[in-house]
Amino acid sequence: KQEVTQIPAALSVPEGENLVLNCSFTDSAIYNLQWFRQDPGKGLTSLLLIQSSQREQTSGRLNASLDKSSGRSTLYIAASQPGDSATYLCAVRGDSNYQLIWGAGTKLIIKP
Amino acid sequence: SAVISQKPSRDICQRGTSLTIQCQVDSQVTMMFWYRQQPGQSLTLIATANQGSEATYESGFVIDKFPISRPNLTFSTLTVSNMSPEDSSIYLCSVRSESPDTQYFGPGTRLTVL
Numbered sequence: 001k002q003e004v005t006q007i008p009a010a011l012s013v014p015e016g017e018n019l020v021l022n023c024s025f026t027d028s029a030i031y032n033l034q035w036f037r038q039d040p041g042k043g044l045t046s047l048l049l050i051q052s053s054q055r056e057q058t059s060g061r062l063n064a065s066l067d068k069s070s071g072r073s074t075l076y077i078a079a080s081q082p083g084d085s086a087t088y089l090c091a092v093r094g095d096s097n098y099q100l101i102w103g104a105g106t107k108l109i110i111k112p
Numbered sequence: 113s114a115v116i117s118q119k120p121s122r123d124i125c126q127r128g129t130s131l132t133i134q135c136q137v138d139s140q141v142t143m144m145f146w147y148r149q150q151p152g153q154s155l156t157l158i159a160t161a162n163q164g165s166e167a168t169y170e171s172g173f174v175i176d177k178f179p180i181s182r183p184n185l186t187f188s189t190l191t192v193s194n195m196s197p198e199d200s201s202i203y204l205c206s207v208r209s210e211s212p213d214t215q216y217f218g219p220g221t222r223l224t225v226l
Contacts, residue, residue, distance in 0.1 A: 004154070032213060041121065043204060043217035089154070093213075099145075099170075100215065102154040 002027045004092050006103035014111050015082055021075040021106045023090030028068045031093045035064050035075050038087040038105065047088075048075070080110045114139050114207050116218035124224045125195055132191045133221045135205030140185035145206040145215070146178070155204065161188045195225045 003026045013019055023033070032051045036044045048057045048064040050073065056065040063076040077084055087107045091100040115138040125131050135144060146158040158178055159167040167180040181189045192199050205218040 034214060041219055041222075043116070043219040044206075044215075046214040046216075049212060049214055091155075099157050099160075100155075102156075104152070104154040 002030075002092060002094055002101045004090060004101050004103040006088075006090055006106050008106060009104065010107040010109075012109040012111060013080060015080060017080050018076070018078050019080055019108075021077070021088050021090075021108070023073040023075070023103055025071045025073075025092045025101075027094065028071050029094065030068065031095050031098065033064075033066055033073050033093075034091050034100070035062075035073075036089040036091065038089055044089065077108075082110045082112050084108060085110045114141065114209065114216040116205055116207065116216055118203075118205055118218035118221050120221060121219060122222040122224075124226060126226055127196055129195055130191055130193045131195065131223060132189050133203055133205075135188045135190070135218055137186045137207055141207040142185070143208060144182065144188045145208070146180065146188070146190045147204040147206060149202040149204060149220075151201070158190070158203075192223065195223075197225045199223065200225045 005024045007022050030052050034049045035047045038044045050057050050066040061078040066073045087105040089105045090103040093100050117136045119134045144161045147155045149155050157170050158173045159169040161167045161180045161182040163182045163185050179191045202220045202222050204220045206215050208215050
């Protein structure tokens, strides 16, 4: 049974720092992995999607990597800004028709 | 992309009552998903709502407690029945896009049961 873990549960850093959020999964046979952002009262927004055959994806200041063999993904945020404050969720899809399996999220606070 | 709205955005309810949450999508979709997010926890899929057939419930969730309607391809409702404080959660409606393969979420309904 796939399990997804995100560490740390919470992170507070000063503005401008580069930071890394971690996601690990127990079953390496995945279809894809996604990173989402959750803002209070605004639902979830998809940030990056990495297919199982890919190693990384980039969007602006965000870079997500995937290492299936070790069951890990990282979300790198460059030059953090207060607007990046949110909860970041990692989700894994085991097969094209399978549901997403979610981590509990990392609550990120960027201090001005 | 899909734009999803949910009503109500939040509610405070008494134990033993029921609440119906509405989900509206701006495009026609085959499957709609209902999730629960308890405080400090990850998202848990409650059920998949298919138009024209009964919803498919995940382990631990039953139709009597969480009845779902799907009258057309853009709308669904989730009812939380006979509520207890343990039902206090955020309830999220979601649809899946095939290209790109991602999911879109409504803003959520924050439910507090006293």
